[in-house]
Structure formats: structure tokens, C-alpha cells
Amino acid sequence: MIIKPRIRGFICTTAHPLGCAENVRQQINAVTALDGGPTKALVIGASGGYGLSSRIVAAFGAGADTLGVSFEKMPTATKTGSAGWYNNVAFEEAAKERGIFAQTLDGDAFSDDMKNRVIAAIRENLGEIDLLVYSLASPVRQHPRTGILHRSAIKPLGETFQVKTLNQATGEVSEVALDPATEEETAATVAVMGGEDWEFWVEALIEADVLAPGFKTVSYTYIGSELTWPIYWQATLGKAKEDLDRAASAIEAKLAGLGGNARVAALKAVVTQASSAIPVVPLYLGLLFRVMKEAGNHENCIEHIDRLFRTALYGNVPPRLDEMGRVRMDDRELSNAVQSEIKRCWPVVSTENLADLADLGGIREDFLKIFGFGIEGVDYESDVDPTLGQDVIKG
Ligand code: NAD
Numbered sequence: 001m002i003i004k005p006r007i008r009g010f011i012c013t014t015a016h017p018l019g020c021a022e023n024v025r026q027q028i029n030a031v032t033a034l035d036g037g038p039t040k041a042l043v044i045g046a047s048g049g050y051g052l053s054s055r056i057v058a059a060f061g062a063g064a065d066t067l068g069v070s071f072e073k074m075p076t077a078t079k080t081g082s083a084g085w086y087n088n089v090a091f092e093e094a095a096k097e098r099g100i101f102a103q104t105l106d107g108d109a110f111s112d113d114m115k116n117r118v119i120a121a122i123r124e125n126l127g128e129i130d131l132l133v134y135s136l137a138s139p140v141r142q143h144p145r146t147g148i149l150h151r152s153a154i155k156p157l158g159e160t161f162q163v164k165t166l167n168q169a170t171g172e173v174s175e176v177a178l179d180p181a182t183e184e185e186t187a188a189t190v191a192v193m194g195g196e197d198w199e200f201w202v203e204a205l206i207e208a209d210v211l212a213p214g215f216k217t218v219s220y221t222y223i224g225s226e227l228t229w230p231i232y233w234q235a236t237l238g239k240a241k242e243d244l245d246r247a248a249s250a251i252e253a254k255l256a257g258l259g260g261n262a263r264v265a266a267l268k269a270v271v272t273q274a275s276s277a278i279p280v281v282p283l284y285l286g287l288l289f290r291v292m293k294e295a296g297n298h299e300n301c302i303e304h305i306d307r308l309f310r311t312a313l314y315g316n317v318p319p320r321l322d323e324m325g326r327v328r329m330d331d332r333e334l335s336n337a338v339q340s341e342i343k344r345c346w347p348v349v350s351t352e353n354l355a356d357l358a359d360l361g362g363i364r365e366d367f368l369k370i371f372g373f374g375i376e377g378v379d380y381e382s383d384v385d386p387t388l389g390q391d392v393i394k395g
């Protein structure tokens with residue numbers, strides 16, 4: 001099959017197995033040795049974005065054995081799998097080459113069944129784990145105790161929010177009106193993206209007695225600046241992320257006996273499948289990337305997570321925490337120099353001056369890369385077998 005990108009709105013419905021493998025390989029090559037890091041790690045949401053980078057830093061930086069959990073689409077003879085599917089295959093193959101244990105379990109992380117499967121896999125292969133990275137981004141969650149299917153809504157709170165947005169495919173900047181969420185929609189978003197499932201994971205792992213002394217767990221949040229607050233931090237997603245802060249304290253209390261800790265890490269905005277789906281964010285990312293690249297402090301997913309592990313999670317000095325006890329890795333994005341330039345551009349950015357003010361090329365390139373396209377060294381004209389790796393991942 002000759003595989004080309006097929007973009008529908010903010011997702012690409014095809015993925016290139018060799019391109020995804022090359023993307024994983026480039027991330028592995030970007031990581032350097034990390035002393036004193038994790039030795040046995042579980043990553044929930046391991047197949048893409050920040051979760052994949054976390055698994056790569058744990059395995060190829062620290063040499064950790066890893067278990068990864070994700071929810072991806074298996075390929076068939078006529079349809080490509082999802083990018084995360086191919087990323088998992090490439091990750092496992094690279095780990096095997098280096099003699100590092102890696103196992104990926106594909107299915108719904110919100111379910112009790114997946115928690116049981118992971119615990120069985122830890123008992124069978126690792127004995128215990130010393131790190132849990134919770135990096136899930138999902139639009140829906142079937143609650144394991146009530147059976148209710150919650151659907152998240154990416155909406156402002158209170159009032160209709162009129163804002164600029166970017167159509168990444170056409171480069172058109174326009175105004176959209178975003179209707180506010182109902183109370184039910186806000187509650188559903190907290191149920192999906194809040195901290196309850198993270199707590200359920202840690203409780204199940206404690207009960208199964210598979211956590212090592214000094215066990216750490218980290219979950220990722222985004223805070224951003226005034227420009228994105230109306231659709232993120234002060235909106236439905238922000239309410240869910242506030243619930244992570246609550247969950248971190250509750251989890252930390254449960255870990256006291258192990259001398260462990262639970263942290264929320266505030267990360268920088270990057271292009272991922274999840275962030276591309278949030279209105280306003282692509283335009284903000286375009287401006288942010290231009291400004292940070294010019295300032296010389298831009299980081300991609302793997303560089304950012306490498307710094308998180310090296311400085312905040314496993315650094316020699318205790319990390320700087322904010323008033324809520326969060327690790328702040330978004331310091332460069334939120335610096336005065338970066339934000340004041342973005343704020344200067346925001347009111348004037350338009351379709352006509354987008355090329356000067358924003359790094360549209362950069363965000364488009366990162367978007368295609370997620371699906372394994374536009375990567376140097378990959379021959380996109382040659383026939384490839386989309387079913388690659390079907391025997392590697394345990395569905
Ligand atoms: P992503 O879309 O790249 O990855 C999401 C992962 O979750 C994938 O591995 C996917 O398979 C997995 N997943 C989704 N539903 C699942 C389910 N039911 N069961 C098992 N796995 C499932 O997302 P991302 O942008 O890397 O986001 C990860 C975390 O980082 C989120 O908490 C997000 O809020 C946070 N974050 C992202 C950004 C950003 O700019 N992208 C910034 C700060 C924080």
C-alpha cells in the first residue's frame with residue numbers, strides 16, 4: 001500500500017508505519033543517559049505525545065524496563081493502524097535491540113480489566129514498579145463503577161467566548177464563538193480528564209503490593225496564559241486539571257508508607273493529537289513556536305520531557321514547586337519575554353500576516369510528524385505493509 005496523509009479537520013486518518021518508526025527512532029536518539037532515573041516504569045497513555053516521550057526517556061535515558069498502556073487502532077490489510085499503534089511497535093523493537101524489557105498493553109486504561117492485566121504483567125515480568133507516568137488524553141471515559149459513559153466537552157464557562165482561531169490546513173485566521181458548557185458538561189469533563197482514574201490506578205497498585213519503596217507518580221497538566229485561559233484553564237478542561245491537583249494530594253497521602261510522592265507537572269504547549277483538537281490552541285502554538293524558536297528556548301516533546309526527568313523528577317536538587325505543589329516546566333513558555341511578544345501579536349494576527357507572525361510551517365510539520373509523514377529519509381512512494389507489528393502488541 002502507498003500511504004499518504006488524509007487529513008480530516010484536526011486529525012489525520014492514516015498513519016505511515018515507517019514514518020512513525022523513524023519518529024520514534026529520532027526521539028530515542030535525542031535522549032542521553034540519565035543516572036538515578038526510574039528502573040521499572042509504567043506509562044499510561046504511552047503511544048503518543050508526552051506519554052511516548054516519557055516512556056522513551058525512562059527506557060532509553062535511564063535504561064528502565066517499561067510497561068505501556070494505550071488505546072490504539074490495529075491495522076488491517078486495507079487500512080492503516082493509528083500512529084500510536086506503529087509507535088508502540090517501533091518502541092518495542094528498539095527496546096528489544098538494546099536488551100531493555102518493554103511490553104505494551106492495548107485497551108481501555110479506565111477499565112478495571114486493564115488495571116488487572118497490568119498488575120498481572122507487573123507480577124509476571126517486573127515484580128514491582130518505581131514510576132507511574134499518567135499521560136492520558138481521551139474524549140470519553142466509561143466509569144468502571146457506575147458504567148456511565150462520560151463525554152468531555154472543550155468549552156468555556158459562564159459566557160459565550162468570541163475568539164480567533166486558525167485553520168491549520170488552509171492557514172486562515174477567523175473568529176469563532178464558543179458556547180459555554182452546561183454544568184453537566186463540566187462535570188463530565190472532570191470525570192474524563194480529572195484525577196479520579198489516576199487515583200484508581202494508584203489504589204489498585206497499592207492493593208496489589210507492586211509499588212517499590214520511593215515510588216513516584218506524575219500526571220501532566222497545562223496552565224498556559226491569559227490568551228488560552230478562557231478555553232483552557234478557566235474552562236471545562238481547567239476544571240478537570242484542577243481535580244488533578246486534588247488527586248495528587250490524596251495520592252501522596254496514600255504513598256506516605258512507601259516514602260513516595262505524587263506530582264502534577266505543568267508542561268509546555270506542544271503539537272499532539274490532543275492539543276490539535278482544542279480551539280484557539282493551534283493559533284497560540286503558531287505564535288508561541290515562532291517566538292520561542294527566535295528566542296532559542298523552544299523545546300519539542302522529547303526535549304521537554306528529557307528536561308522534566310533530568311531536573312524535576314530525578315534531579316540532584318529538589319524541583320521548584322508552585323503554591324499548589326506542582327512542578328513548573330512551563331517557565332520558558334510563560335516567561336515575560338515570550339508572553340509579551342505573543343500578546344503584542346494576538347490582536348493583530350490575521351490570515352494576511354500569519355506567515356510573518358506565526359510559525360505555521362513548524363506546527364504543520366509537527367502535526368504531520370505525529371502520523372509519520374514529512375520525515376526525512378522515509379520513502380513515501382514505496383509500497384509498505386500496513387499490518388506491520390500485528391504480532392508485537394498485546395490487544
Ligand atoms: P496524545 O493525544 O498525544 O496522547 C494520548 C495518549 O492517551 C495516547 O497514548 C492514547 O492511546 C492514550 N489514550 C487515550 N484514551 C485512552 C484509553 N481510554 N485507554 C488507554 N489509553 C488511552 O496526548 P498528549 O497531548 O500527549 O497529552 C497527554 C497529557 O499531557 C494530557 O494529560 C494533557 O493534558 C497533558 N499536556 C499536554 C500538553 C500539550 O500541549 N499537548 C501540554 C501540557 C500538558
